[in-house]
Amino acid sequence: MSNTTIEDQVSPIYWQKVSPWALLYFVVHFSVRFVKDGLLNLLPMLVVFVTQVENKLFWAQVAGGIALISLLIYSFLYYLNFKFCISSDNEILLNKGVFKKERLTLKFGRVQNVNIAEPFYFTPVNLVNCIFDAAGSVSQEVVLPGVTKDYAQQMRKQIFDFKAQQQQEIQNTEQSETDTIENSLSISNKEIAKFGLMSNMAILAIAAFAPFINLIVDFLEKQIIAKVEGFYQQELGMLASAATFAMITLIVLLVLVAVMLSVTMSLIRFYNFELYFKGQKFKRIAGLLERHQLSMSMDKVQSIVIKQNLMGRLLKRFTVECLQASSGGIAAGVAAKKNKQTLVLPVLNSEQVDSVCQWIYPWFNSKKLAFKRAERALLYKNLGFYSLLPSVLVFGFCFIADINTLISLGVLVVFSGLVTLSYQRYGYYMHEDNGRFYMVVRKGMIGVHYRVFELYKAQSARSISTYLMRKSGLKSLYIQLASGFAFMPYIKQQDADFIIDFTIKQIESDTRSWM
Amino acid sequence: MFNNQQIMDLPKHSDISFKPLANKALLHTQLSSLLFYIPLIGALIAVCYFNETFANNAQTYLLIGMPILVAVSMAYNMISVRLRGFAVRNHDIAFKKGVIWQQVTVLPLARVQHMEIHQGPIERKLSLASIKLFSAGGVSADLQISGLTHDDCKNMRQFVQNYRQDDATTQAALVDE
Numbered sequence: 001m002s003n004t005t006i007e008d009q010v011s012p013i014y015w016q017k018v019s020p021w022a023l024l025y026f027v028v029h030f031s032v033r034f035v036k037d038g039l040l041n042l043l044p045m046l047v048v049f050v051t052q053v054e055n056k057l058f059w060a061q062v063a064g065g066i067a068l069i070s071l072l073i074y075s076f077l078y079y080l081n082f083k084f085c086i087s088s089d090n091e092i093l094l095n096k097g098v099f100k101k102e103r104l105t106l107k108f109g110r111v112q113n114v115n116i117a118e119p120f121y122f123t124p125v126n127l128v129n130c131i132f133d134a135a136g137s138v139s140q141e142v143v144l145p146g147v148t149k150d151y152a153q154q155m156r157k158q159i160f161d162f163k164a165q166q167q168q169e170i171q172n173t174e175q176s177e178t179d180t181i182e183n184s185l186s187i188s189n190k191e192i193a194k195f196g197l198m199s200n201m202a203i204l205a206i207a208a209f210a211p212f213i214n215l216i217v218d219f220l221e222k223q224i225i226a227k228v229e230g231f232y233q234q235e236l237g238m239l240a241s242a243a244t245f246a247m248i249t250l251i252v253l254l255v256l257v258a259v260m261l262s263v264t265m266s267l268i269r270f271y272n273f274e275l276y277f278k279g280q281k282f283k284r285i286a287g288l289l290e291r292h293q294l295s296m297s298m299d300k301v302q303s304i305v306i307k308q309n310l311m312g313r314l315l316k317r318f319t320v321e322c323l324q325a326s327s328g329g330i331a332a333g334v335a336a337k338k339n340k341q342t343l344v345l346p347v348l349n350s351e352q353v354d355s356v357c358q359w360i361y362p363w364f365n366s367k368k369l370a371f372k373r374a375e376r377a378l379l380y381k382n383l384g385f386y387s388l389l390p391s392v393l394v395f396g397f398c399f400i401a402d403i404n405t406l407i408s409l410g411v412l413v414v415f416s417g418l419v420t421l422s423y424q425r426y427g428y429y430m431h432e433d434n435g436r437f438y439m440v441v442r443k444g445m446i447g448v449h450y451r452v453f454e455l456y457k458a459q460s461a462r463s464i465s466t467y468l469m470r471k472s473g474l475k476s477l478y479i480q481l482a483s484g485f486a487f488m489p490y491i492k493q494q495d496a497d498f499i500i501d502f503t504i505k506q507i508e509s510d511t512r513s514w515m
Numbered sequence: 516m517f518n519n520q521q522i523m524d525l526p527k528h529s530d531i532s533f534k535p536l537a538n539k540a541l542l543h544t545q546l547s548s549l550l551f552y553i554p555l556i557g558a559l560i561a562v563c564y565f566n567e568t569f570a571n572n573a574q575t576y577l578l579i580g581m582p583i584l585v586a587v588s589m590a591y592n593m594i595s596v597r598l599r600g601f602a603v604r605n606h607d608i609a610f611k612k613g614v615i616w617q618q619v620t621v622l623p624l625a626r627v628q629h630m631e632i633h634q635g636p637i638e639r640k641l642s643l644a645s646i647k648l649f650s651a652g653g654v655s656a657d658l659q660i661s662g663l664t665h666d667d668c669k670n671m672r673q674f675v676q677n678y679r680q681d682d683a684t685t686q687a688a689l690v691d692e
Contacts, residue, residue, distance in 0.1 A: 459622075459626045460621060460622040460650055460658075462619065463619050464613075464618050465617050466617070467615075470617075480657060483652055497527065504607060507626060508625060
């Protein structure tokens, strides 16, 4: 224990200001926040404005002008009050706020990542944003805008050195030998475009237009459908089905626009994707408008998810996610993703998946994982509940409504197929490597989803059983993780009990920090 | 591959003897349940009183159906409370519950992030309380045990607070040796 004098402990605080260029960041930041959070609240006023106000253009200009001036004044005042300081107690102090002044203290020990972002408006002046991620908390994130790249990198080094010093006792020498080896991976932009096809980003973009759906439909009906219908009638002479063809054309166009939008958004997010792995740390650099640098320590990763949806299967590509602790629920998980706490490797082929996973788990080989499957009782139960029951209901409905009852047979065949696929996907695999124990849980239907985690990182374990399951000696297994959960239904009772007991033993006896 | 031959002395959660809830837990559950049904019955009586057509059509069914529903619900509560149990072990807390889907949850104390003790008006009257234990990443509390005495809750909270993972792992190592 150190025995420092009082004079040593009390050191003066030197407050620093960020570059005046940071004003640009504040303007952009508050504009984005206004659009994201404020616009929805102003929607009722917008409706009144559209329906009631007569001289719309004039009043829109007045309102826009006032909003712009307010934004500039607020950003300027925010910039004036924005001061930061690195204290001798290894913490970042931040003073900010205009109407409500805030003092934020973030200890180095609590910083999970230090990310360096290069927004396009800082590129000419060679400045960056230095973002400090605190453990799982969005509100505790600290951003220092408009600092030089060297300063940001120096800050990152200082924090990581401090943390490394703290964890030095835990690190073993074997690890430090392997730390010197650097692995890297870059993904071409052509591949990134494939992620646009695989992901649901277009749906999110379309959802943003939901409040204006009536206006859009009216516009499409008047401006596009009528014209396309006219074209079909005049040029191709299809009088009877011109409206149907016009509608189909419009739908195809909309789908194409959505796909293009999705591809564009993927490119904006993951442009020139580069990934490095050295010293048990990931470093990822990607982005078109903003070159975002994300670093993540391996011991912070709670689980790794490898997933492939229908489009991914067609393209033979996977998405890998390294998940950190999210402080509660789906909302926090989404927030963690938005807050860039999740390392996403968007498009990888199966060899790349294996090689990236082997950086972290050297034993990992997706082709050699001998999964133990769920018992057949799961298939029978799901066929009864999710295939037979709906088809009986459909049969009853068709019978009453005097519709062809063969539809129910179609429902039975399709649902049985999906249920069987889902049953076949369920599986778990446990692995021991150098005294460490891992579990891989697989699920899916048309796509596939793997979750890989080390057992000691689990939070709690649960068994679930019904009367019939107990009679058949079966149990379902649920393991809560700090990022999501692993669920394996209908496995043998002794296996489920063993996994729970063994997981609990790992949690309780492992001295390593799980966070 | 995974090998489980070395771990012969693995503590089994299936061998845990669970402690039943407090004596007044059933009364609390039944009162809470009635608090849901009484306003519902009151509302139905009011609708029958003011709407004669509804009364003529539904009165008989309601007079037969509602008492059956309340009786079934109370019987379900009795079984449910009897099947619940908790156990505080050296390093974890276990809780079992469920009538149709029986669940046994084991939450290691080293993973408890924070705790909450709740006491509603009925619970205060009956000197009961509920405890919620949260770990990281869960949608809600990992363990929510209601129907405990307030003292049991406070003792449990104190026990979890006093728990030191380092002590526990040292003890575990000693046991292993």
